[in-house]
Amino acid sequence: MYLLAIESSCDDSSVAIIDHNAHVQICVSQSQDEVHKLFGGVVPEIASRNHSQNLLPLIEYAIQKTNISWDQIDAVAATNEPGLIGSILVGLVSAKTIAMAKNKAFLGVNHLEGHLLAAFLKDEDHQVPEDFNYPFVALTVSGGHTSLYWVEALGQYTLLGKTLDDAGGEAFDKFAKMLKLGYPGGVQVDKKAQSGNPEKYHFPRALLHSGDLNFSFSGLKANAQRLLNSLPEEQIAQDLEHLCAGFQESVVDSLLEKAKTAVWQNKDKFVNSRPRLVITGGVSANSRLRQKAQDWGQRKNVQIVIPPIRYCTDNAAMIAYVAMEYFKQGHRSDFNLAASASSTKESLK
Ligand code: KG4
Ligand code: ZN
Numbered sequence: 001m002y003l004l005a006i007e008s009s010c011d012d013s014s015v016a017i018i019d020h021n022a023h024v025q026i027c028v029s030q031s032q033d034e035v036h037k038l039f040g041g042v043v044p045e046i047a048s049r050n051h052s053q054n055l056l057p058l059i060e061y062a063i064q065k066t067n068i069s070w071d072q073i074d075a076v077a078a079t080n081e082p083g084l085i086g087s088i089l090v091g092l093v094s095a096k097t098i099a100m101a102k103n104k105a106f107l108g109v110n111h112l113e114g115h116l117l118a119a120f121l122k123d124e125d126h127q128v129p130e131d132f133n134y135p136f137v138a139l140t141v142s143g144g145h146t147s148l149y150w151v152e153a154l155g156q157y158t159l160l161g162k163t164l165d166d167a168g169g170e171a172f173d174k175f176a177k178m179l180k181l182g183y184p185g186g187v188q189v190d191k192k193a194q195s196g197n198p199e200k201y202h203f204p205r206a207l208l209h210s211g212d213l214n215f216s217f218s219g220l221k222a223n224a225q226r227l228l229n230s231l232p233e234e235q236i237a238q239d240l241e242h243l244c245a246g247f248q249e250s251v252v253d254s255l256l257e258k259a260k261t262a263v264w265q266n267k268d269k270f271v272n273s274r275p276r277l278v279i280t281g282g283v284s285a286n287s288r289l290r291q292k293a294q295d296w297g298q299r300k301n302v303q304i305v306i307p308p309i310r311y312c313t314d315n316a317a318m319i320a321y322v323a324m325e326y327f328k329q330g331h332r333s334d335f336n337l338a339a340s341a342s343s344t345k346e347s348l349k
Helices: 044-066 085-102 111-120 168-178 185-193 218-230 233-238 240-265 287-300 316-328
Strands: 002-007 013-019 024-030 073-081 105-110 136-141 146-153 156-162 276-280 303-305
Touching (some): 002 044, 002 085, 013 316, 024 044, 024 316, 044 085, 073 111, 073 316, 105 111, 105 316, 111 136, 111 146, 111 276, 136 240, 156 240, 168 218, 185 287, 233 240, 240 276, 287 303
Parallel strands (some): 002 073, 276 303
Antiparallel strands (some): 136 146, 146 156
């Protein structure tokens, strides 16, 4: 059984084919970073126009490269929420049209659900740990979202906490913009931070003792702007690595402290396994976050699962996985399924 999925909710055009065992046959993406970086951020109108140019060639390439014929494909899926409405529409209408023309089942997928379950993806170069399964605590951090969930099973998610203002990725991107490091900023800050001392500049960690599992990054952003305003240009240039390392440390600590608390609060629910923490979304590509999480997991006997970077940032494989799991359970979406800029699934707000 094969399923083809399209992801186009932001600025990456992506197409994947997956089989019924969650084995990714191919996942091809076309980044639009080169275009949007001229504007310092994603320009929605340009993003949707590029999706409409990118998607069909990507689909053709995926089919040719895998040698999987349309006869072998049982269903076609696309992200239908949340994201940039114009971008989503391009992928969604493409998937519906193909499904209708080729007489395939059609499924719409929530983008956040894709990130949430990306830890189950496997391919030729990547296996899922044998003892990994539901349930788990999940931290999803991207450019648009920062949330903690209790994940019981497919479709059974409880929101434990979320950001009250900016997303973790947004904080990285805005800091990078202040330092004129280019777009997208997270990966630039990560690179610079690798040779910096995280203790030279101290940035605040908001809500650390708030007693809940929410996050906040707007104060950090303001604090960083104030600090940069107070420093001479030459010192900023000289201390770029240290500034990045200090800022990154603050975001990583804020994320991890809440994730750790979520794991301990739910530890009794892990009856047949050690506790599990999954970290997904674009920011889980961050090298410091990966390293600190893995170190903690080893010390505390908590299983930490972070998908390979290609499945952390936006990709169609995670959409294909979710669609295939629902498809196997007999679910189908209506052809009049709407695109939505926000999440309409109550548990995935
Ligand atoms: O999941 P994603 O690809 O798109 C959204 O759905 O938002 O996440 C993109 C976000 C951006 O804010 C980007 O700066 C951030 O993930 N990001 C990183 C790293 N790589 C990507 N942030 C920190 N360190 C990284 N290495
Ligand atoms: Zn995303």
